[in-house]
Amino acid sequence: MFSIFRRKKSGHGVEAQTRRPIEDSGVDPLENRLGRTRSSLSHLFGLLQRAEAIDESLIEEIETTLLMADLGVSATTALIDRLRLAVDQGLITTPQALLPAVQAELYALIEPCEAFLTVDTEKKPFVILMVGVNGVGKTTTIGKLARRYLDEGLSVMLAAGDTFRAAAVEQLKSWGEQNGVPVVAQDGGADSAAVIFDALHSATAREVDVLICDTAGRLHTQGHLMKELEKVARVMQKVDPSAPHETLLVVDAGTGQNALQQAKEFNQAIPLSGLVVTKLDGTARGGVVFALASELEKPIRFIGVGESAKDLRPFDAGTFVHAVLPVAEDQ
Numbered sequence: 600m601f602s603i604f605r606r607k608k609s610g611h612g613v614e615a616q617t618r619r620p621i622e623d624s625g626v627d628p629l630e631n632r633l634g635r636t637r638s639s640l641s642h643l644f645g646l647l648q649r650a651e652a653i654d655e656s657l658i659e660e661i662e663t664t665l666l667m668a669d670l671g672v673s674a675t676t677a678l679i680d681r682l683r684l685a686v687d688q689g690l691i692t693t694p695q696a697l698l699p700a701v702q703a704e705l706y707a708l709i710e711p712c713e714a715f716l717t718v719d720t721e722k723k724p725f726v727i728l729m730v731g732v733n734g735v736g737k738t739t740t741i742g743k744l745a746r747r748y749l750d751e752g753l754s755v756m757l758a759a760g761d762t763f764r765a766a767a768v769e770q771l772k773s774w775g776e777q778n779g780v781p782v783v784a785q786d787g788g789a790d791s792a793a794v795i796f797d798a799l800h801s802a803t804a805r806e807v808d809v810l811i812c813d814t815a816g817r818l819h820t821q822g823h824l825m826k827e828l829e830k831v832a833r834v835m836q837k838v839d840p841s842a843p844h845e846t847l848l849v850v851d852a853g854t855g856q857n858a859l860q861q862a863k864e865f866n867q868a869i870p871l872s873g874l875v876v877t878k879l880d881g882t883a884r885g886g887v888v889f890a891l892a893s894e895l896e897k898p899i900r901f902i903g904v905g906e907s908a909k910d911l912r913p914f915d916a917g918t919f920v921h922a923v924l925p926v927a928e929d930q
């Protein structure tokens with residue numbers, strides 16, 4: 600997926616995008632999936648069209664709308680401060696001009712986090728470790744990633760590193776079967792690091808391109824479980840000192856600001872290289888993507904917009920902003 604913008608200086612130091620980005624044909628447009636976030640921000644249209652002048656109460660209403668969409672205090676404050684500055688400097692003079700300015704500021708917030716995950720095929724395998732709290736969508740995302748990489752012509756193997764529940768292994772195996780991908784697993788109660796070590800050995804011997812490792816859900820406060828992740832990394836490094844090549848934290852957008860909190864806490868506990876934000880299809884709280892971008896400054900690699908294998912999209916900042924807050928010519 601890629602986007603093309605005709606950019607023009609908005610006059611307040613941020614480049615405004617004035618064109619709809621181009622998405623892959625045959626894919627449900629992102630705006631259809633992000634409908635609830637879009638409708639929570641759509642309040643801005645009527646508000647800014649109706650308003651006759653820019654005054655404090657108008658700015659406060661914009662602020663409230665952004666907070667309701669779960670942008671969080673920090674991202675909202677930063678954005679509102681920049682709008683106020685542009686108004687004070689006379690760069691924005693009408694309420695209508697605020698809309699593209701808000702859109703440009705939203706884009707500026709998330710653009711630094713657009714960094715597609717590229718599989719380094721020099722690494723055989725390229726190892727991806729999935730981490731996160733319970734139920735955020737780790738295993739489902741692995742299934743979707745497996746499908747994506749197969750479609751790109753890469754060979755894939757999965758490691759059932761969530762050894763806490765038999766059902767977790769079954770769930771991963773089922774994704775493996777659906778995609779014709781081998782799954783390395785051991786009987787109940789096995790050690791997560793041992794399973795992943797085995798899988799890495801096997802993937803190396805078979806010259807597999809991508810090994811994706813599942814892990815059990817955990818809270819950053821569960822010290823022994825965080826140590827288990829350190830052990831997983833240590834054990835991998837006995838086979839390949841550069842592994843894991845990507846450690847992805849999965850967060851559920853539906854949990855709003857909790858997702859931000861989890862990301863901050865995991866980021867302090869283990870070195871993360873990127874984020875996946877799931878369940879954006881089911882929530883009006885898609886604004887948390889902006890909060891994550893502004894407070895965490897980590898690449899957002901993918902977004903999950905549904906339960907099926909096709910419902911994982913690389914994070915494209917332009918497409919995302921247009922999906923949640925289209926400018927006039929997009930509507």
Ligand SMILES: Nc1nc2c(ncn2[C@@H]2O[C@H](COP(=O)(O)OP(=O)(O)OP(=O)(O)O)[C@@H](O)[C@H]2O)c(=O)[nH]1
Pocket residue numbers: 731732733734735736737738739740761767814815816817877878879880881902903904905906910
């Ligand atoms: N609507 C929607 N549902 C999702 C998405 N991603 C995952 N899910 C659903 O979320 C639920 C939990 O997903 P799992 O993949 O089992 O989550 P997990 O993080 O592996 O959970 P644990 O292994 O228990 O920690 C499942 O019902 C998934 O179908 C998404 O992007 N959109």
Ligand SMILES: [Mg+2]
Pocket residue numbers: 737738739761767813814816
């Ligand atoms: Mg799981």
